[in-house]
Amino acid sequence: MKFSLQKPTDKQFIEICKFIKEFELDNRDLRKEQFIVAVDNTNVLGFGRLRQHADCMELCSLGVVTPHRRKGIGKAIVNQLIKSTANSVFLVCIIPDFFRPFGFRIVEEYPASVKDKLNYCTQELVVPETYVAMLLLFKVKGCVLY
Numbered sequence: 001m002k003f004s005l006q007k008p009t010d011k012q013f014i015e016i017c018k019f020i021k022e023f024e025l026d027n028r029d030l031r032k033e034q035f036i037v038a039v040d041n042t043n044v045l046g047f048g049r050l051r052q053h054a055d056c057m058e059l060c061s062l063g064v065v066t067p068h069r070r071k072g073i074g075k076a077i078v079n080q081l082i083k084s085t086a087n088s089v090f091l092v093c094i095i096p097d098f099f100r101p102f103g104f105r106i107v108e109e110y111p112a113s114v115k116d117k118l119n120y121c122t123q124e125l126v127v128p129e130t131y132v133a134m135l136l137l138f139k140v141k142g143c144v145l146y
């Protein structure tokens with residue numbers, strides 16, 4: 001599957017926002033600069049973002065358009081996002097098995113913004129599965145960087 005990863009154009013950002021609505025993903029504080037997009041020529045195939053909170057970095061609003069799932073696009077987007085930051089990254093999801101291979105682990109302790117995200121998901125993005133918080137730790141010489 002041939003695709004490239006890039007910063008979205010204005011037009012692609014509008015498309016991303018439509019997909020976020022369609023897939024019922026986190027649509028809070030959406031800003032173009034937070035995203036990377038996977039594109040095939042000019043078609044949006046997938047997207048994801050890093051959202052900087054006051055107390056941590058969060059990976060969220062990850063999606064791949066339905067006909068192009070299971071082709072490695074989601075994996076490439078996550079790899080690119082985590083490569084783009086030198087900080088530890090939190091996320092909230094219902095698919096921990098997808099995120100484990102990148103090094104994310106389920107955590108029971110997390111900053112206030114992640115607690116807020118868990119509340120938002122359980123109240124606004126209702127699904128039968130259980131939401132979990134996960135953390136990818138970034139360490140330098142034994143020190144954990146948030």
Ligand SMILES: CC(C)(COP(=O)(O)OP(=O)(O)OC[C@H]1O[C@@H](n2cnc3c(N)ncnc32)[C@H](O)[C@@H]1OP(=O)(O)O)[C@@H](O)C(=O)NCCC(=O)NCCS
Nearest residue numbers: 023062063064069070071072073074075076093095097098
């Ligand atoms: C979750 C999602 C982003 C995955 O993207 P994708 O492009 O289909 O995933 P990839 O093809 O890159 O898969 C990478 C690996 O994860 C596995 N995987 C894919 N979807 C998975 C899922 N839902 N649960 C567990 N593992 C999954 C694949 O089998 C693959 O494993 P492999 O590397 O051993 O072959 C995509 O299914 C999607 O957009 N879902 C709807 C929105 C959503 O749930 N977003 C996540 C919110 S936290």
